[in-house]
Amino acid sequence: MNRTEPNRIDRRFATLKAQGRTALIPYITAGDPAPAHTVEFMHACVEAGADVIELGVPFSDPMADGPVIQKACERALKHGTRLQHVLEMVAEFRQRDSETPVVLMGYLNPIERMGYDVFAEQAQTCGVDGVLVVDMPPEEAGDNAALFAAHGLQSIFLLAPTTSDARARAICEHGEGYLYYVSLKGVTGAATLDADAVGEQLSKLRQVTELPLCVGFGIRDGATAAAIGRVADGVIVGSALVGRIAERADDPASIPAALKSILGEMREALDRDAVS
């Protein structure tokens, strides 16, 4: 069942590297504010310059998320959005976009309940490229990472400022696609970000891995994106987008333009840096 062609994620990062550009990776919670809008939002992200999409699988107990994404989960769950539906959304997205990598991000229990085999098979069929399970560190991934790999799904792992050097080496060894560096202690949507400190951490990590290093937590606008873009291979923006979706939850038709506006600003800031 091994694919001969490289995964979409690897292809995308190879292209970006050749162009000297930084990946822009938006996160949105599937089903927020209602399931009917998610695929349209994904396309809007791509039109605004997204290189990879992280699609959040809503969960009742998002322990690593701040209030913004907690509420997004609640809105999505109120409409009955389940993992099964999220997979169907990816399949629908693929009808118009066969190139943009999609990473499912969420918590383990929905996958555990669906069954790992069933999930891996369906995710592959629907066109998912990577899986980031917040509460499944490599040592608990066990056979699942191999199972996912057999279905062309890359396992994306997190690294944190508190991760020891020994752990970082082990995580880099298991990681595929890219590494998600959590720039802050805290939950998603937390406050300030120190780009210099992040840069220092990333240069240490570059000694032990060739995987692209993408940074999330604390990126809210063009300026923070550019600052992190100078030291990272990709910037991940979640709460800033989800916050805008929340503000317009009663007027979903206005959301794609709002997403394009903030992502466009980030894209421009990142690319300005790339050419200068």
Next chain:
Amino acid sequence: MSRFHDLTQLPDARGHFGPYGGRFVSETLSFALEELENIYASLKNDPEFQAEFDRDLKHYVGRPSPLYHAERWSREIGGAQIWLKREDLNHTGAHKVNNTIGQALLAKKSGKPRVIAETGAGQHGVATATVAARLGLKCEIYMGAEDVQRQKLNVYRMHLLGAKVVPVESGSRTLKDAMNEALRDWVTNVDDTFYIIGTVAGPHPYPMLVRDFSAVVGREARRQSLEQIGRLPDALVACVGGGSNAMGLFYPFVEDDDVAMYGVEAGGEGVATGRHAAPLTANAPRGVLHGNRTYLMSDEGGQVADTQSISAGLDYPGVGPEHALWKDVGRVRYVAADDNEVLAAFRELTLVEGIMPALESAHALAHAKKLAGEMSPDQHIVVNLSGRGDKDIHTVAELDGIEF
């Protein structure tokens, strides 16, 4: 040798109890858990640390707690003799303090100036606030907003003890949501904060160390049984939410194959109605929440289910991973008592023995009554009377239509 000897060798090095347990946490917490694991490993067999723990239990908590023969109640039931392990007589009124004393010593050794905890009924919150006051640690307690309403007395107690109680408005506004919020706090303040988890759940090493600190209950009960009954009891009964008081009583008896064990979950409106908090009894599917794999009540999409129980302290959709394994291997039988049975037991023990149990503990009493009725007067049951019922007077009065 006991056919359950292997159970005493767990968890394995990575915190697994067979297929359960583990450390399913976001990366930011891995460091803190490794640090805690190392601190505990260095102190676990340190005689000085153990002596300090024992000293605190004796002089501050008031241990050993008595093993009391409920003669009148036993006679009325007309079956086995019921003995109550009186954890309700501990300082702060419940078994929870055994564990918080232990973890507070670990917090002290780790040099962290701030402790946090989640609480359901408020007993663990009170026990944490108590040890924090004694050690001069800053203390914040997360409590579901619904439980803050149900347990006003304990909320005010914590306030008097100098702790800040944070009502949690997210999700179902009960214990599981309080634990989510405590984990979020910890992930943010991991440098200066020690998380005192109140039950045998959570990520490794918590289920192990909470068990070890709680096991003083069973060690005493075992010794007292030999002294007062002249032999080991025939059965042990304890309530199970996360499962710390049951674990504390059961663990030292694990290799006593002839001692039957019953863990009593919260049957709520009845297990058949689906409105309960009894994942083991209801054979809930395997799931992952709060850092460990266990039996977990969730819907078909893996969303954690809302639970229902008259007692805030048992209102939890999961259960400690070691209990999950003990169910699978048949060491313990897990059953449920519903809200009505629990209230009846609460009233009965109060009237017949003059002991007002916590509604949590009344679950164990309700099942012990059934069990005793099927046994003979020369048999003996030890029940963990895990806490006193003062905190529940408000709940019971409300059901009686009485307003203060």
